[in-house]
Amino acid sequence: MRIIAKIVGFFAGSMLLVSLLIFAIVHLTPGDIAEIHNLSPSTAHTLHLDRPEAVQYVLWLRDCLMLDFGISMVNGTKVSALIAEYAPPTLLLTFGSLFLSLLIAIPLGVYRGLRPVSPLGKFISLAVYTLSSIPVFVLGYIVLAVVFGFFHFFVTTPPEGEFHFWPWLSYYSLPIGVLAVGNGTIGEFVRFISLEVQNVNGAMFIKAARARGSRLWKHFFRSMILPIFNIIVTNMAVLLGGLVVVERIFNFHGLGWLSWEATLKRDFSVIMGITLVMAFLIRVFMLANDLLAVWLDPRMRE
Amino acid sequence: MKQRGPFRLFLKQPGGWRILAGGVIVFLLAMATITGSAWTSYKSEDLDLENLLVPPSAGWLKRLMTTEEGLRVQEQNKAGGRGQLNHVRPANADDEDLGFLGNDSAPEPAETPKATEATGKTHVLGTDKNGRDMLALLIAGARNCFLPGLVTCAFALGLGVPLGLFAGYYGGRVRKIVGTFNSTILSLPRLVLILVVICALEPNVYYTMGVLGATLIPRVSELIATRVRILSNMGFILAAKEAALSDFKILYRHLFWYQNRAVFFIQFSLIMAESILVETTLSYLQFGTKPPEVSWGNIIEGSQMSFFSGFYWITFFPAVAIILAILGFFYLGDGLNARLAWKEGR
Helix, strand or coil: CHHHHHHHHHHHHHHHHHHHHHHHHHHCCCCCHHHHCCCCHHHHHHCCCCCCHHHHHHHHHHHHHCCCCCECCCCCCEHHHHHHHHHHHHHHHHHHHHHHHHHHHHHHHHHHHHCCCCHHHHHHHHHHHHHHCCCHHHHHHHHHHHHHHHHCCCCCCCCCCCCCHHHHHHHHHHHHHHHHHCCCHHHHHHHHHHHHHHHHHHCHHHHHHHHHCCCHHHHHHHHHHHHHHHHHHHHHHHHHHHHHHHHHHCCCCCHHHHHHHHHHCCCHHHHHHHHHHHHHHHHHHHHHHHHHHHHHCHHHHC | CCCCCHHHHHHHCCCHHHHHHHHHHHHHHHHHHHHCCCCCCCCCCCCCCCCCCCCCCCHHHHHHCCCHHHHHHHHHHHHHHHHHHHHHHHHHHHHHHCCCCCCCCCCHHHHHHHHHHHCCCCCCCCECCCCCEHHHHHHHHHHHHHHHHHHHHHHHHHHHHHHHHHHHHHCHHHHHHHHHHHHHHHCCCHHHHHHHHHHHCCCCHHHHHHHHHHHHHHHHHHHHHHHHHHHCCCHHHHHHHHCCCCHHHHHHHHHHHHHHHHHHHHHHHHHHHHHHHHHHHHHHCCCCCCCCCCCHHHHHHHCHHHHHHCCHHHHHHHHHHHHHHHHHHHHHHHHHHHHHHHHHHC
């Protein structure tokens, strides 16, 4: 119980630090925010811009805890409403590409871990590293060129109205595929999983299981859950960063696109809100990772 | 038995091929950065208005990827381009020479390509829609991704290495503080943090690259800290402590320079790859290098649709340059890493 309290406390503390960092970057840099956007006094008052900086931070934090991220400085819409509108497709994109990259990376990683020096294993590592060091926007551009140039097939408007499988799939599959394959995630996954498989494969308990003649995959599975979850968590930030680019290329209206546009218009409250939400998502994953580790590994409970 | 030369031996050792391939690319990139467009026939800021959207001069490059539809569009554009020029020329002539040239500006466009051929200047990789030479643009772009990369490395290594050394050597509270700093930075997506900074400050590549360097501090410092933690319990460090060497000397000479300089150079190479990736991405998103300045990312951004309309060379060559540059630094770092692991394990 104490360890759980400690983990949750660490989560809260780090969220506080992250919010302080975001606030400091935006507010402690030269230039008066109200002047940049020519805000009316009433708008400035709603965003607490007429108070001293320390008070602003406390008020902003209080509002954020109540899921109110202020109003957009450009057109006055509520940021929380914007995020609620743009978040669902982004979540689908994120988790879809995470799932797809795991689907590709786990078999490759396991094969490479079991046969590290075989020609196919070497080829896998070379191909995967090369593929994953292509920048997302170049990869997306190539994919668009191929799909459009050879198949004359180009979908960038989100499907509206009722749910139809094919338009829906054609809209989501390209960004999900590009985000899953590019962005460096798949290379990291394969590298990490193959190292972990190599370690487990050499471990004594696998040797003992092999000697007993029992099924090996059960032992592999149990010892691979934690590392795989771990690598997902550490790559979550990279994945969310890649969103900005992918959504820009494919004109996909989600949080990444919103943050790109907010930066273009210097809409501080929107970008602060999005960053905080993303940091929260990543931190929740880290929290889940820690709790899972405590739950699965009794050695962590001390 | 045939005696193996040192070069063959080098290639045989782990990471040899990767170091060679990466090293060649990095060398070329560095040369392009240093010389700039001194040796090309056109400069990156030259606007060759007679030759807009000219395909690469070599025939095989011309045919490489241009579909029939693309060729048709090219022909159309050639006609259109000439027409435009005719339109522009007399206006200029009137302004300057007040009808001195009279009507003889009409045959001029037909002469000008010959004139450029006579001087022996060709556009090896073609020109873009403003008549800028692609080769000169690529070289100018190399400079604009190499120099910001050095800024990133200065931040990431200049702050990450000392933090890692302190955290690994002193442990305890120092390690906790560094760990808190690292976990705070790691819980923000890198690109989004950079966007926040761009939003707050005037967009400038060098600020942005500084921030990128700051986001890479956790990686460097954790790597160094784990190595130093193991090393600082070993005999030679205990002996150095007994010999009353100052902490500074132990940290910088014995722990860093003698033990971790290979890690430093490997990280330098990997961080360069990362920073080229981020710089080109940001330029693509219009937040990095701004248009009069050239970056591989903003060449692609500025001519998004050219690939689909038959002018493949405008986006194809920058894309290849980006991929090669990143792969070069990546292979160099990876190969050196494999070599280091092999040497330490031997």
